[in-house]
Amino acid sequence: MAEKQCCCKSCGQKEETKDHKTLGNICKAVGVVFYFLAIFVFSNVNIKLAFFIAAYLLIGFEIIKAAVLDAIEGELFNENFLMCIATIGAFAIGDYPEAVAVMLFFQIGLFLEEFAVGKSKKSISKMMDIRPDYANLKVDGDITKVDPKAVKIGDIIVVKAGEQIPLDGVVVDGQSIVDVSALTGESLPQEVYQGCDILSGSINKTGLIEVRVTKTFGQSTVSKILELLENSSKAKSKTEHFIRKFAKVYTPCVIALAVLVAAIPPLLFADAVFKEWLYRALLFLVISCPCALVVSIPLSFFGAIGASSKEGILIKGGNFLEALNSAKTFVFDKTGTLTKGVFEVSEIITQNNFNAEYVLKMAAHAEHFSNHPIALSSQKAFKQKIDKTVISNYQESAGLGINANVGGNNILAGSKKFLEQNNIGQLFEQDAKASVYIASDGVFAGVIKVSDTIKPDSKKTIDELNKIGQTVMLSGDSQKICKEVGAYLNVGKVYGGLLPDEKVKKLQEIKKAAVGNVVFAGDGINDAPVLANADISIAMGALGSDAAIEAADIVLMTDEPSKILTALAIAKKTKKIVWQNIIFIMGVKSIFLVLGAMGIAAMWNAIFADVGVAVIATLNSIRTLGKNK
Numbered sequence: 042m043a044e045k046q047c048c049c050k051s052c053g054q055k056e057e058t059k060d061h062k063t064l065g066n067i068c069k070a071v072g073v074v075f076y077f078l079a080i081f082v083f084s085n086v087n088i089k090l091a092f093f094i095a096a097y098l099l100i101g102f103e104i105i106k107a108a109v110l111d112a113i114e115g116e117l118f119n120e121n122f123l124m125c126i127a128t129i130g131a132f133a134i135g136d137y138p139e140a141v142a143v144m145l146f147f148q149i150g151l152f153l154e155e156f157a158v159g160k161s162k163k164s165i166s167k168m169m170d171i172r173p174d175y176a177n178l179k180v181d182g183d184i185t186k187v188d189p190k191a192v193k194i195g196d197i198i199v200v201k202a203g204e205q206i207p208l209d210g211v212v213v214d215g216q217s218i219v220d221v222s223a224l225t226g227e228s229l230p231q232e233v234y235q236g237c238d239i240l241s242g243s244i245n246k247t248g249l250i251e252v253r254v255t256k257t258f259g260q261s262t263v264s265k266i267l268e269l270l271e272n273s274s275k276a277k278s279k280t281e282h283f284i285r286k287f288a289k290v291y292t293p294c295v296i297a298l299a300v301l302v303a304a305i306p307p308l309l310f311a312d313a314v315f316k317e318w319l320y321r322a323l324l325f326l327v328i329s330c331p332c333a334l335v336v337s338i339p340l341s342f343f344g345a346i347g348a349s350s351k352e353g354i355l356i357k358g359g360n361f362l363e364a365l366n367s368a369k370t371f372v373f374d375k376t377g378t379l380t381k382g383v384f385e386v387s388e389i390i391t392q393n394n395f396n397a398e399y400v401l402k403m404a405a406h407a408e409h410f411s412n413h414p415i416a417l418s419s420q421k422a423f424k425q426k427i428d429k430t431v432i433s434n435y436q437e438s439a440g441l442g443i444n445a446n447v448g449g450n451n452i453l454a455g456s457k458k459f460l461e462q463n464n465i466g467q468l469f470e471q472d473a474k475a476s477v478y479i480a481s482d483g484v485f486a487g488v489i490k491v492s493d494t495i496k497p498d499s500k501k502t503i504d505e506l507n508k509i510g511q512t513v514m515l516s517g518d519s520q521k522i523c524k525e526v527g528a529y530l531n532v533g534k535v536y537g538g539l540l541p542d543e544k545v546k547k548l549q550e551i552k553k554a555a556v557g558n559v560v561f562a563g564d565g566i567n568d569a570p571v572l573a574n575a576d577i578s579i580a581m582g583a584l585g586s587d588a589a590i591e592a593a594d595i596v597l598m599t600d601e602p603s604k605i606l607t608a609l610a611i612a613k614k615t616k617k618i619v620w621q622n623i624i625f626i627m628g629v630k631s632i633f634l635v636l637g638a639m640g641i642a643a644m645w646n647a648i649f650a651d652v653g654v655a656v657i658a659t660l661n662s663i664r665t666l667g668k669n670k
Contacts, residue, residue: 303319
């Protein structure tokens with residue numbers, strides 16, 4: 042993480058050690074005591090002045106030091122410099138209580154800012170707790186506790202109940218319930234068993250499991266998430282850049298105006314008293330301090346990134362969050378993004394007096410030894426234990442199908458071409474992309490249609506996005522299947538049968554014609570080039586490829602398309618809060634600048650116009666951490 046600074050970039054005050062910070066707080070507390078003693082206890086003018094000076098130095102030492110260091114580094118025009126000029130000037134004209142009060146309230150503002158930043162960091166710090174401390178490496182039956190970075194791909198690790206899963210892998214033995222809430226925000230635990238993929242950072246809740254490692258620590262899910270979180274606040278939003286540039290121009294301008302306020306009237310008007318106009322100029326400086334803007338705007342985006350992480354949405358920078366507010370075109374990949382990317386049996390069509398139960402049972406048994414996704418879908422749909430003792434004479438023809446004896450019946454399961462090669466007639470063509478043709482003892486028994494299942498929240502997501510702008514689907518799947526899915530989901534435009542380079546070309550065409558930013562959401566390796574070309578790219582983080590996650594600006598750890606709606610809501614709320622702060626801060630400061638120049642406002646009013654406004658804006662910024670629904 043970037044080193045914390047006390048107020049803004051220009052402050053130059055690095056994060057303190059615990060002991061140093063404690064000493065600083067003690068000094069400030071003593072300074073406050075001295076301040077009140079000078080006001081309420083001592084009556085001697087010299088003693089009062091001595092205590093005011095002591096209080097000023099104890100309370101404001103860090104600010105004075107920061108101003109000097111900033112000036113040495115060339116960062117002269119910032120809020121620390123303004124505070125020093127205004128307070129030293131107040132001492133010069135004899136307004137000792139006001140001078141100390143400006144420093145005191147400024148420090149109170151910094152304390153509240155630090156508190157607000159600390160609160161916003163908590164949501165991200167919770168995610169940091171997913172970093173694993175060790176892995177139980179199993180070698181020749183012995184288990185050794187090692188650093189996760191020392192584990193290689195293919196090694197077997199043992200994860201006991203209550204332990205954190207240190208590396209991505211596949212369960213090879215045992216079954217358990219795992220808590221994935223730290224990764225995805227999903228509170229419902231997941232059941233894992235032999236053959237299931239498992240993600241690092243999850244918590245093993247019940248049984249002991251053995252896991253074959255599929256990714257090194259540096260490539261693991263937990264490592265990628267931590268990297269995203271550590272870098273998430275580095276990319277500044279356009280509003281943040283605007284505030285930083287604004288402050289650099291604004292600060293020297295108000296200092297120049299303050300000099301004119303102090304110098305011009307006494308030169309032009311005989312009755313103008315220099316001390317009075319110097320006081321007004323000092324008020325002008327205190328009021329004009331841009332600290333409220335410099336603090337509240339980045340804090341708003343930082344809080345929003347923290348709120349997003351709690352929702353299972355990892356945003357790589359405030360600029361991407363802000364860009365969502367201008368998003369009008371939403372482009373989606375199909376498989377794995379709008380659909381689950383998992384084949385499931387959708388329909389069983391029988392022939393020649395065979396029933397659906399028999400066809401599914403024969404397919405599940407014949408395909409039991411196959412790892413093909415379509416074969417696995419039949420076994421999953423069967424929902425019963427496969428009796429391996431009834432399976433014999435198993436033969437698999439790669440890319441075509443399987444021939445096996447199941448309970449005395451000769452079963453063929455595979456493509457239409459496979460059955461035709463085995464002299465099975467009366468076959469009919471199926472519209473489904475994936476269909477398993479089944480024959481029993483030389484007779485055509487039926488077809489099992491297998492299709493990709495649409496995610497439960499896809500339709501709601503598309504319907505809501507259609508209200509904002511237009512939706513588009515780009516997919517490598519057949520145009521016919523894409524149109525069917527697109528029609529069901531109400532996607533505005535559908536383009537199927539696209540190769541990766543064709544997806545990029547189509548996206549570029551969409552960008553040229555689009556009004557506002559173009560969002561692309563995808564999950565596969567083939568989506569990485571498209572993600573890189575979108576104005577805002579979103580990757581599915583749970584099942585998405587590493588290439589897609591790396592190329593994306595935003596990662597959805599739950600793979601739910603509806604999280605896009607949540608991200609949009611967070612972006613909208615953040616923008617609203619940012620502009621509330623900008624309008625409020627500039628409005629109040631403008632009023633008090635005029636009153637100060639006219640001699641109507643006192644130093645206490647100036648303190649409110651600076652520190653008070655900063656505190657209010659900071660507290661308003663914290664609201665980005667709240668609920669966004």
